[in-house]
Amino acid sequence: MNSNVFDVIVIGSGLGGLRSTQELLKNNLKVCMITSKEFCSGASFYPGTWGLGMIGPKDEEDKKNLLENILKVGCNKSNPKLSSILVDNVNDEIDLLLKEGVNFKRSIDSDGVVPCFDSNKRRWFGFDFPSAKKVFSKMLEDKNLTVLSKTKVIDIYNIKDSSKGVLVEYKDKSLDILKSKSIIIASGGYTCLFKHNFSLELNSPIVQYLAYKNGCELINLEYIQFIPAYIKPMYKTVFNERVFNYITLKDRDGNDILENIKDLNNLLKERSTYGPFTTRLKSNIIDKKLFEYYKKDNDSAYFEYPKNIEDIDDTLIYNYFKWLKDSKKNINDKIHIAPFAHACNGGLKIDENASTTVNGIFACGEVTGGVNGADRLGGLSTCNALVFGAIAGKNASKYCKTHEFEDFNIDTPFDIEATKEDLEKFKDILCKLRESLYLEASILRNKESILKAKKIINSLKDESKNINLSTANKAILESYINFSLIFLENIKEL
Numbered sequence: 001m002n003s004n005v006f007d008v009i010v011i012g013s014g015l016g017g018l019r020s021t022q023e024l025l026k027n028n029l030k031v032c033m034i035t036s037k038e039f040c041s042g043a044s045f046y047p048g049t050w051g052l053g054m055i056g057p058k059d060e061e062d063k064k065n066l067l068e069n070i071l072k073v074g075c076n077k078s079n080p081k082l083s084s085i086l087v088d089n090v091n092d093e094i095d096l097l098l099k100e101g102v103n104f105k106r107s108i109d110s111d112g113v114v115p116c117f118d119s120n121k122r123r124w125f126g127f128d129f130p131s132a133k134k135v136f137s138k139m140l141e142d143k144n145l146t147v148l149s150k151t152k153v154i155d156i157y158n159i160k161d162s163s164k165g166v167l168v169e170y171k172d173k174s175l176d177i178l179k180s181k182s183i184i185i186a187s188g189g190y191t192c193l194f195k196h197n198f199s200l201e202l203n204s205p206i207v208q209y210l211a212y213k214n215g216c217e218l219i220n221l222e223y224i225q226f227i228p229a230y231i232k233p234m235y236k237t238v239f240n241e242r243v244f245n246y247i248t249l250k251d252r253d254g255n256d257i258l259e260n261i262k263d264l265n266n267l268l269k270e271r272s273t274y275g276p277f278t279t280r281l282k283s284n285i286i287d288k289k290l291f292e293y294y295k296k297d298n299d300s301a302y303f304e305y306p307k308n309i310e311d312i313d314d315t316l317i318y319n320y321f322k323w324l325k326d327s328k329k330n331i332n333d334k335i336h337i338a339p340f341a342h343a344c345n346g347g348l349k350i351d352e353n354a355s356t357t358v359n360g361i362f363a364c365g366e367v368t369g370g371v372n373g374a375d376r377l378g379g380l381s382t383c384n385a386l387v388f389g390a391i392a393g394k395n396a397s398k399y400c401k402t403h404e405f406e407d408f409n410i411d412t413p414f415d416i417e418a419t420k421e422d423l424e425k426f427k428d429i430l431c432k433l434r435e436s437l438y439l440e441a442s443i444l445r446n447k448e449s450i451l452k453a454k455k456i457i458n459s460l461k462d463e464s465k466n467i468n469l470s471t472a473n474k475a476i477l478e479s480y481i482n483f484s485l486i487f488l489e490n491i492k493e494l
Contacts, residue, residue, distance in 0.1 A: 014042030016186035016365030016385035023393025052127035055379035074373020116378025162403035189344030195438035197341040205479040219369040220346030222491040225276035247303040300336040354392035364388035
């Protein structure tokens, strides 16, 4: 094998990519991990959150109840086989991390925590970033692993079952083509489509679209989680829903934006039990009012934390305010919040082997859909990445053992340097696209607003034909525009 040919190319260095790479290296395979950031990055290591929770069943009986609740809150839109695999394997993955030396925060209540959208207490573990990085970084000593940091995936090629290619742009803007027998996609979701989001992939093509072009099917695209987060100060800081019970959301004049809602106290109590917006519960009116105010006044509602809120006897409130304090974040100012695109429950369709609908292309984590449905229990996103990351790594290893690499030739595209004017147009199109999807196709949407978004994006598509861009920026624009149109075709009014 030459230096640009590998057994497996792993796209993404979050928990899904890391866990799959562990399995690949166990099988002595030559692996290339591509990340637009650094090793150990993505949503799994997002700096703007107080931590990632992980849950698991307490025992065999609890497995049945957990699976039932996954299917229930998912509105039966998940694949029961995938959900069952998640439940059956999650404790093994948590125990493996413990054995390897990853530290976890523990619940104040020894009986566990009731996760977001759940009804029963489960095993709960707070994922610790520093110790996890230390554990996963041991892989860097393996001579079979090549990590390409600050490298963008520009295109994917599916030549034959055992002939795959990935076009990349390095940090110095040069282009290269990497080759492999198999690909594992673990690049995260597509929340980058929206103006306010938690995505760290704002300047790369949408990998789901690159896979879709090669025949990978998509599933459940409409199921995106929107959660309240800080607009100012500390933009993109996650809001903790538990404090809904203790604050008042106000407009610029100091008026309560929720004052006319009937049975407000009970709705706030319900709303404090879950993070993301959901259509299943009556308390979603709180999110809608929050978003209505944002749209109407081009402003965000604000609140002020009451004194000593961090002393409330609640595991999640305690850990949240401890994180704010440790991060030196000021909680004494007025906090403005609005809904942010947080996570995706839809994406690439996979089977029980973490295989997409294209032979030799596997996927895991938030880039996939079907493991969870319309809503997801809190703590299962991290678990999903670990469980199906391991499965993807194991099955890609088996795939490589039974397939011989067949070489192929693809010319590296000739690149151009865009003018300053064209770069400004490029940025403007992306800005308008994100704005339109956020305002017209997020938590407040109907047939008219969806049609409006389609009209805007088709207009942007026409506009994009008249600008000259580098290969990377051209791929970014193409993926955003075309994937947005696919997304709009797959969503319903709320």
